[in-house]
Amino acid sequence: MACVSPDGKPTESGAKMLRALRAGSKFPEEVAQETGLPLFRVRSGLRELSQADLVVEKTGKYEITDKGTALV
Amino acid sequence: MEETKEQIGHMPRIGEMAPAFEAVTTHGMLKLEDFKGSWLILFSHPADFTPVCTTEFMAFAKIYPELQKRGVELLGLSVDSVSSHIAWARNVEEKTGVKIPFPIIADLNKEVSLAFGMIHPGQSKTETVRCVFIIDPNQKIRTILYYPLSTGRNMDEILRLIDALQTTDKHGVATPANWRPGDKVVVPPPNTQEMAEERLKQGYECIDWYLCKKKL
Incomplete structure (x- = not known):
C-alpha cells in the first residue's frame, strides 16, 4: 500500500491527501493541484484511502471521514 | 518449435x-x-x-x-x-x-x-x-x-516522438523525416482536385501538390 501503512496509518503522501481534504470535499484533480502529487498517484492513493475508510467518494469528489480526520 | x-x-x-x-x-x-x-x-x-x-x-x-x-x-x-x-x-x-x-x-x-x-x-x-x-x-x-x-x-527519439505526436494533435499536421520542434511541418494531402489547385496558391512551400510544408 502506497498511502496506508500496514498498521493502518497514512503514509506521508496519504497524510498529504487527507490534509488537503480537511477543508472540504475535492475532486482528485484538485487534490493533485493542492498537494503537488501527480494525478495518477492521487487517484490510486484516494482509492486506497477509501478502502481503509479514511475517505469516502461521492459523485467523483472525495471527503475525509471521521476516522481519517483523527489520523491527521 | x-x-x-x-x-x-x-x-x-x-x-x-x-x-x-x-x-x-x-x-x-x-x-x-x-x-x-x-x-x-x-x-x-x-x-x-x-x-x-x-x-x-x-x-x-x-x-x-x-x-x-x-x-x-x-x-x-x-x-x-x-x-x-x-x-x-x-x-x-x-x-x-x-x-x-x-x-x-x-x-x-x-x-x-x-x-x-x-x-x-x-x-x-x-x-x-x-x-x-x-x-x-x-x-x-x-x-x-x-x-x-x-x-x-534512444531518449532523444522518445522525446522527439512525443513532440511530433503532440504537434500533430494540436495543429492537424504531419511531421517529415528527422523533424525537430521548430522545423517546417507537412500539410495533410488534399482530397480533391480543387483542394490540390487551391493549395498551390496558399503560399506553402510545395515540391508538388502532394508535398507541401509550412512553418507553424
Whole structure:
C-alpha cells in the first residue's frame, strides 16, 4: 500500500491527501493541484484511502471521514 | 518449435485502445485508468540489476522533467518483484546519485507483459524485451517501439516522438523525416482536385501538390 501503512496509518503522501481534504470535499484533480502529487498517484492513493475508510467518494469528489480526520 | 499464444500474448497495434490493467508497482497498486488525461510512456526492461537496463533507467530519469513539461508520465515494467525494483532503484541512487522518480510495475505473473506483447520468445521466454508504448490522454496506443535485449533505447527519439505526436494533435499536421520542434511541418494531402489547385496558391512551400510544408 502506497498511502496506508500496514498498521493502518497514512503514509506521508496519504497524510498529504487527507490534509488537503480537511477543508472540504475535492475532486482528485484538485487534490493533485493542492498537494503537488501527480494525478495518477492521487487517484490510486484516494482509492486506497477509501478502502481503509479514511475517505469516502461521492459523485467523483472525495471527503475525509471521521476516522481519517483523527489520523491527521 | 512453434510458440503458443499463451507464451506470446496479445500484440496490440497502433490506434487500438491500450489494454486495461491493474498492477503492483513501486508506487502502490496502479490502474491504467489512473493515467487518463495524461500521456503515458509504458516501457519494459528485461531485468533489474542488469547493465543496459541500468543505463536506460538513468536516462529515463534524466528526461523525466522534460516529459513532465509535456504532460507525460513514465511507467516502467519488468517481471521482477517489487522488492527487487526497490533494491535496484536504491542501488542506482546510491551508486550514481540518480533517483528513479517514476513507478515500476512488478509483473511477476506476466499479466501486463502478455497483454502488451512484451515477451518475445525468440529473444527470451521469461524476460520482457525493450518495448515502448506511447499512450495518449484518451488511452489510445499512438506509438510502439521494440528494441532487442542488447540495445539500449534512444531518449532523444522518445522525446522527439512525443513532440511530433503532440504537434500533430494540436495543429492537424504531419511531421517529415528527422523533424525537430521548430522545423517546417507537412500539410495533410488534399482530397480533391480543387483542394490540390487551391493549395498551390496558399503560399506553402510545395515540391508538388502532394508535398507541401509550412512553418507553424
